[in-house]
Amino acid sequence: MKILVTGCKGMLGRDCMDYLAVAQEPVGVDLEDGDLALAGIAEDICQRVDPQWIVHCAAWTDVDGAESAPDQAHSANVTATENLAGWCGRSGCGLTYISTDYVFSGADAGGGYDEEEPRDPVNRYGLTKAQGEEIVAALSTPWQIVRTSWLFGDGPVNFPRTILRLLSQRESLSVVNDQEGCPTFTRDLAHVIGFLVHRGLGGIFHATNSGVCTWYDLAREVAVLTGSDPDRIQPCGSDVYPRPAVRPNCSVLRSRRLEEAGCPARPGWQDALARYLPLLTSGRSRFQ
Numbered sequence: 536m537k538i539l540v541t542g543c544k545g546m547l548g549r550d551c552m553d554y555l556a557v558a559q560e561p562v563g564v565d566l567e568d569g570d571l572a573l574a575g576i577a578e579d580i581c582q583r584v585d586p587q588w589i590v591h592c593a594a595w596t597d598v599d600g601a602e603s604a605p606d607q608a609h610s611a612n613v614t615a616t617e618n619l620a621g622w623c624g625r626s627g628c629g630l631t632y633i634s635t636d637y638v639f640s641g642a643d644a645g646g647g648y649d650e651e652e653p654r655d656p657v658n659r660y661g662l663t664k665a666q667g668e669e670i671v672a673a674l675s676t677p678w679q680i681v682r683t684s685w686l687f688g689d690g691p692v693n694f695p696r697t698i699l700r701l702l703s704q705r706e707s708l709s710v711v712n713d714q715e716g717c718p719t720f721t722r723d724l725a726h727v728i729g730f731l732v733h734r735g736l737g738g739i740f741h742a743t744n745s746g747v748c749t750w751y752d753l754a755r756e757v758a759v760l761t762g763s764d765p766d767r768i769q770p771c772g773s774d775v776y777p778r779p780a781v782r783p784n785c786s787v788l789r790s791r792r793l794e795e796a797g798c799p800a801r802p803g804w805q806d807a808l809a810r811y812l813p814l815l816t817s818g819r820s821r822f823q
């Protein structure tokens with residue numbers, strides 16, 4: 536099966552390219568190959584590659600930036616998805632759309648969200664990703680929506696990378712302890728995406744590393760795993776760090792459909808973090 540991976544130079548896209556290459560040769564495209572929000576460009580790319588399946592990782596991922604640049608976020612997350620979905624509809628190609636826990640508000644989460652729960656985003660990034668989901672879910676060709684959360688992997692910006700830097704610059708730091716979620720290593724997520732694509736399973740799936748924590752818990756674990764004193768990190772409330780975009784206070788994703796599909800159990804987030812951090816501390820990351 537010929538697979539096209541969009542956003543192939545992004546944090547998740549790179550791992551999808553590496554993992555999918557184990558079974559077949561994926562073709563990757565990124566912004567430098569053309570803006571997928573331009574209908575002619577998306578059409579040209581799809582016609583040239585002529586894939587049987589598209590793993591759509593390309594997106595506007597700057598959550599706070601989406602508040603001040605809503606048109607650009609809409610263009611990347613909605614229009615680009617619409618263009619790819621249009622081609623899939625005409626050609627019969629399958630589409631995997633990577634989505635986010637931020638399609639939920641966090642209100643009344645009751646310990647987490649199942650796949651069927653209604654979308655109710657509270658920020659512009661979440662709104663554009665939810666609109667992208669609606670486009671994909673209306674397809675008559677095979678489609679998958681894979682919601683994930685709190686990604687870390689070999690990219691220039693992610694939470695563990697920021698904490699590692701701050702620990703090297705400051706004596707102590709305060710980290711938000713009133714938002715809960717499921718941290719996810721892009722490498723582990725790429726395996727789940729491969730599992731779903733190869734089986735052609737349809738519908739919405741939640742895919743994260745297992746376990747739940749707050750940003751504070753995650754920051755402490757970064758300290759522990761890199762030999763710093765975790766007590767240099769203090770818990771605080773979100774009100775201490777007002778951000779342009781509101782965040783859900785609980786965006787835990789429950790992965791019932793993935794388990795029913797027989798997907799191997801995903802490693803815990805601490806295990807995933809322990810496998811990721813050496814990339815940063817050994818200087819092997821592409822982004823030093």
Ligand SMILES: NC(=O)c1ccc[n+]([C@@H]2O[C@H](COP(=O)([O-])OP(=O)(O)OC[C@H]3O[C@@H](n4cnc5c(N)ncnc54)[C@H](OP(=O)(O)O)[C@@H]3O)[C@@H](O)[C@H]2O)c1
Nearest residue numbers: 542545546547566570571593594596611633635683684686
């Ligand atoms: N990061 C997270 O914590 C997180 C959490 C939940 C879900 N997700 C979802 O997971 C997916 C992958 O996220 P990520 O963090 O790996 O993303 P990323 O590192 O930001 O990579 C996204 C890639 O898409 C490219 N791109 C953006 N707009 C494009 C366009 N209009 N046409 C073509 N390419 C375009 C970007 O290019 P430039 O870099 O040049 O702009 C970038 O290379 C996204 O769908 C995201 O919404 C992410």
